[in-house]
Amino acid sequence: MSTEVSAAERPLRGSGRELRGRSESASRKLRNTLATIVMWGAFLVALIPLIWIMWTVLSKGFSTMLDIVWWQKDQSGVGAAGFDKMIRGARHAIVGTLLMSIATSIIAVPLAVFTAIYLVEYGRGKLARAISFMVDILSGVPSIVAALFIYAVWVTTFGWRLMPVACSLALALLMIPVVTRSTEEMLKLVPNELRDASYALGVPKWKTIVKVVLPTSFSGILTGVLLGFARVAGETAPLLLLANYTPFLQQNLFSGNGMAALPTLINANVQFMSADKISADRVWGAACTLILIVLAINLLGRLVGRFTKVKN
Amino acid sequence: MTSTGVSASDSLPGPDGSKPEGDNASTGRLGDRIFGGTATFAGLSVIAIVVLIGAFLVVQALPALTSNNANFLTSRDWQTSDPMRFGVLELLWTTVSTSLVALIIAVPFSVAIALFLTQYAPAWLARPAAALVDLLAAVPSIVYGLWGSIIVAPKIVPLQNFLQDYLGWLPIFKPVAGISNGATIFFVGIVLAIMILPIITALSREVFAQTPAAHKDAATALGATKWEMIRTAVLPFGKPGVISAAMLGLGRALGETIAVLYIISTLPGGTAWTWSLFNGGSTFASKIAADAAELTPGKSTGAYIAAGLVLFVLTFIVNAIARVIIERRKAFTE
Numbered sequence: 001m002s003t004e005v006s007a008a009e010r011p012l013r014g015s016g017r018e019l020r021g022r023s024e025s026a027s028r029k030l031r032n033t034l035a036t037i038v039m040w041g042a043f044l045v046a047l048i049p050l051i052w053i054m055w056t057v058l059s060k061g062f063s064t065m066l067d068i069v070w071w072q073k074d075q076s077g078v079g080a081a082g083f084d085k086m087i088r089g090a091r092h093a094i095v096g097t098l099l100m101s102i103a104t105s106i107i108a109v110p111l112a113v114f115t116a117i118y119l120v121e122y123g124r125g126k127l128a129r130a131i132s133f134m135v136d137i138l139s140g141v142p143s144i145v146a147a148l149f150i151y152a153v154w155v156t157t158f159g160w161r162l163m164p165v166a167c168s169l170a171l172a173l174l175m176i177p178v179v180t181r182s183t184e185e186m187l188k189l190v191p192n193e194l195r196d197a198s199y200a201l202g203v204p205k206w207k208t209i210v211k212v213v214l215p216t217s218f219s220g221i222l223t224g225v226l227l228g229f230a231r232v233a234g235e236t237a238p239l240l241l242l243a244n245y246t247p248f249l250q251q252n253l254f255s256g257n258g259m260a261a262l263p264t265l266i267n268a269n270v271q272f273m274s275a276d277k278i279s280a281d282r283v284w285g286a287a288c289t290l291i292l293i294v295l296a297i298n299l300l301g302r303l304v305g306r307f308t309k310v311k312n
Numbered sequence: 313m314t315s316t317g318v319s320a321s322d323s324l325p326g327p328d329g330s331k332p333e334g335d336n337a338s339t340g341r342l343g344d345r346i347f348g349g350t351a352t353f354a355g356l357s358v359i360a361i362v363v364l365i366g367a368f369l370v371v372q373a374l375p376a377l378t379s380n381n382a383n384f385l386t387s388r389d390w391q392t393s394d395p396m397r398f399g400v401l402e403l404l405w406t407t408v409s410t411s412l413v414a415l416i417i418a419v420p421f422s423v424a425i426a427l428f429l430t431q432y433a434p435a436w437l438a439r440p441a442a443a444l445v446d447l448l449a450a451v452p453s454i455v456y457g458l459w460g461s462i463i464v465a466p467k468i469v470p471l472q473n474f475l476q477d478y479l480g481w482l483p484i485f486k487p488v489a490g491i492s493n494g495a496t497i498f499f500v501g502i503v504l505a506i507m508i509l510p511i512i513t514a515l516s517r518e519v520f521a522q523t524p525a526a527h528k529d530a531a532t533a534l535g536a537t538k539w540e541m542i543r544t545a546v547l548p549f550g551k552p553g554v555i556s557a558a559m560l561g562l563g564r565a566l567g568e569t570i571a572v573l574y575i576i577s578t579l580p581g582g583t584a585w586t587w588s589l590f591n592g593g594s595t596f597a598s599k600i601a602a603d604a605a606e607l608t609p610g611k612s613t614g615a616y617i618a619a620g621l622v623l624f625v626l627t628f629i630v631n632a633i634a635r636v637i638i639e640r641r642k643a644f645t646e
Contacts, residue, residue: 028537035539039432042424043441046513049506050448053459114354122351131355133635134362140560140631141365141624142567144597148620149365152372156609173361180358206347234452237569237597240604263454263570270458270574287455298450302443 054291061288064281070289075247075265081272081279090286092249093265096164097293100243100261101233103168103253104175109225111172112179119180120187121209139177146173147238154242164252164259167242171232178231182224186217219304226301234294236263262290366628369621376614384618390581390599392612400622402579406497406593407623410572411565413501413589418509419558425509426516431542442517449510457574460503465494465575472498472590486588495577498589503571508561515560519553519641520546552641559634563627569597578602596623 064070064087073089115135119128150170154160190213198208214221239245244258245268253259265286272279380396382389387399429442472494479485488496527545536544577592594602600616607613 028540032537032539035542036432039424039428042421043428043433043445046421046425046445046448046509050444050451052463053451053455056459056463057455111354111357114351115358118351118355122348123355127355131358133632134359136635137362137628137631138358140563140567140627140634141362142569142597142627144567144569144600145365145369145620145624145627148600148617149368151607151613152368152617153364156372156613157368159609173365176358176361204341204344206344209347230450234450234454236452236454237601240570240601241607263452266454266458267570273462283458287458290452291455294450294452295447298447 057284057288057291060280061284061286064285065288065292070285074249074260076249078247081269081276084278087278087281087285090262090265090282090289092247093260093262093286094289094293095249095251096243096259097233097261097263097290099251099253100164100168100171100239100259101229103165104171104232105225105229107168108172108175108228109179112176112228113183113221115176115180116183116187117209119184121205121213135177135180138173139181141173143170143174143235143237144241146170147241149173150238151241161256162242162244162258163254163256164243165254167238167259168253170238170242171235174235174238175228175232178228179221179224182227183217183221186220186224187213189220190216219307223301223305226297226304230294230297230301233297234263234290236267239264240267262286262293266290365624366621369617369624373614373618373621376611377618379611380615388585390615392615396611396615398615398618400596400619403594403596403599403619404622406576407566407595407597407626409589410497410500410504410576410595411562413498414504414508414565415558415562417502417505418512418561419554421505422509422512422516422557422561423554425513426520427542427546429513429517430520431538431546442514445510445513447510448506449514453507453568453571454574456503456507457571460499460571461495461574464503465499468494468499468502472496476590483587484589486586486590488586488588488591491577491590491592495575495592496590497576497593500572500576501589503575504565504568507568507571508564511564512554512557512561515557516550516554519550519557523549552637556634556637556641559630559637563630563634566595566627566630567597567623568595569601573598573601596620596626 074092147170154166245264246258269279269282382397388402389397391397476487523546531541531545
């Protein structure tokens with residue numbers, strides 16, 4: 001009886017199942033297609049701000065950069081906004097940005113590289129985990145907090161006057177985690193066989209690190225340093241607190257007269273730019289110079305990374 | 313390698329799948345002791361730096377906090393000259409709301425882009441496409457601030473008007489009088505979303521790329537379409553990584569200074585409280601930066617240092633959570 005019924009129903013049920021199956025697979029296909037469109041779309045949408053920013057900065061600032069005076073002169077003799085008809089130069093700001101970033105690297109890179117060496121070659125157990133944790137925390141410390149900390153130490157506690165090198169100290173706090181992490185990654189990529197071969201020859205551990213491990217990963221470490229350099233060169237917040245803007249070329253990191261940088265050159269002119277075309281030109285010129293310097297160093301870092309001896 | 317300054321490097325195994333060994337190679341010679349000592353000292357100094365940041369901020373904030381006549385956590389006043397009355401409620405709200413708007417926009421986009429880069433993009437496109445997204449992280453934040461405040465802000469007004477017209481009955485989309493030209497929490501959130509997008513994308517990309525091929529093949533062999541394979545194999549595997557990436561992005565958004573300072577319009581004291589995202593305001597970072605020129609060694613600076621301390625604690629918690637999630641995932645996958 002039951003077989004009869006099921007036999008009678010079978011074709012119907014079967015076709016129903018087939019129908020449902022077909023529409024299910026159609027909706028599955030549709031969803032798959034939709035997902036593909038969404039993924040491509042998200043990527044293309046993300047390119048909009050990148051292209052828009054580059055277009056804005058280049059179209060508004062590049063012509064200012066083409067003038068040789070921009071690279072030769074500083075802003076000395078600058079007049080009140082609206083009355084001064086000359087853009088003048090950004091040499092003081094370009095030099096300041098580079099000097100402070102170089103000083104930052106000199107402070108941060110040795111500490112960061114040694115920290116990475118500790119984490120990869122020496123560190124085990126709780127201490128290594130604590131240090132690794134703190135590197136992560138440091139990489140999340142906002143730049144304004146790093147600046148505030150240096151202000152609290154340098155000015156409030158010790159009563160020293162502000163110098164550009166104080167700003168470099170704050171920037172170093174931001175650079176250390178970047179360089180530590182990238183160096184750590186590179187050191188981990190060095191094959192253990194190289195270390196073992198060196199030990200087998202009776203080379204002490206420290207010499208193995210200095211002569212074998214570091215040279216092998218050198219270009220990778222350099223990539224990290226350049227990316228860190230690019231990051232601090234574009235920072236603004238610590239400059240606002242710690243490096244007083246000056247319109248003059250000033251090359252002494254230990255001077256109390258402040259030091260200009262491209263972000264602070266922008267900041268000094270930005271409030272006038274809606275009313276004064278010359279101020280606007282200075283702002284966009286400095287923004288264009290800054291973005292090109294940062295991108296150039298960034299790309300150089302990636303290029304160096306291509307020639308690394310250890311491959312990920 | 314990415315230029316975002318953060319990475320999941322801790323999940324990278326050594327060359328043979330283990331952590332690099334070599335402890336027993338130390339010979340105890342003088343050179344070894346000096347070199348190893350220097351490395352340990354460098355590592356310890358990183359711990360010291362973080363501890364000192366916290367300690368100095370606490371110590372320098374205390375005098376101002378003790379002579380504060382308002383409740384530091386629940387007051388909206390900001391008067392740093394005597395009699396001091398300052399509180400962080402409004403700064404906290406603006407900071408958190410801008411960052412949450414950024415996160416809500418950035419996370420879906422980042423996940424989709426990371427999936428595109430790891431699962432959809434043809435091989436020739438994947439690398440340059442990833443480099444392009446990373447370039448967004450290389451743009452200095454002051455340029456985001458200029459671009460956002462001068463170029464984009466006026467263009468965002470129609471979108472804001474649209475939201476106000478159709479969703480204005482929601483408290484967060486209520487129109488606010490006097491804030492013009494897109495200088496709002498809402499628009500700051502959008503710009504912050506663009507700024508944290510590359511970080512979240514880079515980390516999500518790393519975890520998606522680590523999905524075991526066996527999981528993906530199994531799904532495909534069962535007849536799953538590509539999207540179903542992603543939903544059943546890639547996304548569950550990458551979920552902790554994405555959450556952790558989102559937390560790191562949130563940390564960045566909380567502390568962003570100059571872009572927020574340039575875009576948002578500050579509120580005069582005594583403005584009526586509103587939950588609306590179309591209001592102006594100041595974040596911790598933008599408040600400190602805005603008054604940077606007026607900082608003098610003295611008690612009034614303590615108020616700003618106290619604000620910085622709250623920001624430090626906030627980012628510390630967010631980053632620690634991100635780290636814990638990544639660690640758990642490592643323990644799970646190993």
